Amino acid sequence: MVNTTRSRKLARSVSIAGVGICKFGAFPTKTSRDLFVEAFKDMQNNLGDNFNVNDIETAYIGNYSSDLFERQGHTAPIIADWLGITPVPVTRIENACASSGSAVREGILAIASGLYDVVLVGGVEKMTNLPTEDVTDVLATAADGIYEIPAGLTFPGIYGELAKAHMDRYNTTSEHLMKVGIKNHKNGKLNPNAQFNVTIDDMIKRRQARAQERGQEIPEWNNEIDFLSDDSVNPMVAWPLRLFDCAPITDGAACLLLVSSDIAGDFTDSPVTIIGTGQATGKALHDSDELTSLSAAKAAGEMAYEMAGVKPDDIQIAEVHDCFTIAELVATEDLGFFNPGEAPHAVDEGITSRDGDKPINTSGGLKSKGHPVGASGIGQVVEIFKQLRGEAGERQVDKDLQVGLTHNVGGTGGTCVVNILKKGV
């Protein structure tokens, strides 16, 4: 037995030279390969003439289940063929909804290994071709098929358990959850690639306008919370989670060009460096010690902070895995941004709003930007990259941003990947 409690250090530093993302949404005529090519072309535009497709030496594709969604396995070489990058080695990485977070990590290790300088990492999922109930069943395969699924649980139910536990322990309310969604839709409205470019307030006005057009009685709601508490517009899915507490079903893809930091300048004048990366594995929900935090998220965060040499307070902006509204609250506590039980108050006070002290999910998050599960982790990195470079358009945070973080969860914390990004090399 050897002593393995040693500091985790990469042999080489890794930077992001450029990013690409496609419009997230529901696209009946597009397959995974189409979506990925769109994201890749966006990356080519982002990089310009400094990049040639032949620069790519290997690639990792995060994808949850093209098997069950599209009945297509062995997706990585098909995408490689469509990008024109054969014969370089290409491998699919699967860790449920953290698949592309893990793909980023494999790309980092591949460069640090000395074998490669230029690595494409991407994520893709095509989900909307199945009916909603079938999508829910496919996603449920990320839980334990022996101990959890036979108990009748699907993901809204599982995260409902987390929400109930958080409410019970910390007096968290349904309104706190709703405020996460309201905030994220405000951000998503300003993200042209988001699935929903609409705020909750916009939804109220649309409903009222539609009633007026039809000559119906115009419904009145006092405010957004009042609207979201109305069972007729926001039905209960799995108590206490309502429809607008759940991320949507989404088709989408995103990708990054990772390069050895010492050659980042060959590709861009403004690289972003991955100064910390952490990944951890958690027990399945049925075997977890507690329900108000995810052990894998805490462990992954600690790994990433240690490698980066930063503390939670140093993180200026973060994209966290809000597959359900409760998940964002738990994430910001697990990452040490707030003490346990304090995240709901932080949302109340606007601390996590785009103009707050700790902006969370400026992209709109999974809730409003959309959640193509295998692409979501890299979608998060795309947002932090753009924010750090001041290229986030209307939703740009008005601060001197230097350090940001991404937090990508698979299942109910079976996997969590945390990456910490810093402007420059």
Place this chain on the structure above:
Amino acid sequence: MVNTTRSRKLARSVSIAGVGICKFGAFPTKTSRDLFVEAFKDMQNNLGDNFNVNDIETAYIGNYSSDLFERQGHTAPIIADWLGITPVPVTRIENACASSGSAVREGILAIASGLYDVVLVGGVEKMTNLPTEDVTDVLATAADGIYEIPAGLTFPGIYGELAKAHMDRYNTTSEHLMKVGIKNHKNGKLNPNAQFNVTIDDMIKRRQARAQERGQEIPEWNNEIDFLSDDSVNPMVAWPLRLFDCAPITDGAACLLLVSSDIAGDFTDSPVTIIGTGQATGKALHDSDELTSLSAAKAAGEMAYEMAGVKPDDIQIAEVHDCFTIAELVATEDLGFFNPGEAPHAVDEGITSRDGDKPINTSGGLKSKGHPVGASGIGQVVEIFKQLRGEAGERQVDKDLQVGLTHNVGGTGGTCVVNILKKGV
């Protein structure tokens, strides 16, 4: 654009400290996690007191489609939980039937990156719970679902195309194919973990004995080729491939403990070092330039040879991906062991037999040992490890073995992974 045509060199050398494998076969009551735990326990026995489960710092699990075979996604953390290795990062690697070959490669990169010293890599597949026709359909998802499957192709048909092309170009015959199977069953009989511990000659004797028991006319066959040419015992599946040209459907798992070579001595007195690794991606069959070789296999072999600093002639023993008998012939040509068209004659002359100059598939190969697709690549490494250490029991090659090779294919060459192993560090 940067110059990426440079020598591929790992920052650190990686060795195999120990291996584990379960009995391959059909096990109705076992799931993937059960099979993997069996292989892991075998590895613990192999390593003895020098190894503690807490030594493992990260793990990669090769698996083709627990999604479609078991309706279980996110398999890696479930297996991690059953091994008791949470919270270490664990990731599933998917490249069809080359999934665990790619898992080995990711384990190598993880150690070379400087982040880890001790990495578990494994592969697993649970296939036999589905009816045969459904398994064939699941495997077919490794081909292109848009261009190939709608043409009516499944894998026996696809490899039948390769066989026809090889026959047409090189005068290869059905007898050549049969001789591959006859050889591999002879080897598999001597492998206690093989699915089939039976030679073709044994099968003849069993059929005759059964007829005698039942008072039926005792069938006569002149020799094994005569037997295998009999449609009643060896029916055509996809011309020219008969039943005994196809690897079986198998449940199984295998794993390796990879360690930084500088600490290999802490775990074992007789490590085996991975001196070369190559992986390449090929176009789908419908888009391939030729049918008598796999471009990804050639490219992966070249990468591995270059890194190892060895030539095809230096390889003393190899496990190659004989998912169909024709695949073994094509593999040994793609790897440069024989010139194009010469592999059938090498089999004829016994060169690839266990006592020949270039023993191929001493484990029994996928044909006789079995082909649990996500585990097959690591199953190959297990065999070469044992042969190099002189621990292959009755099937031990009687030579001073120093260098061996594994060749693991996904799909019809969408992916190929080649690893070159050397005794010692």
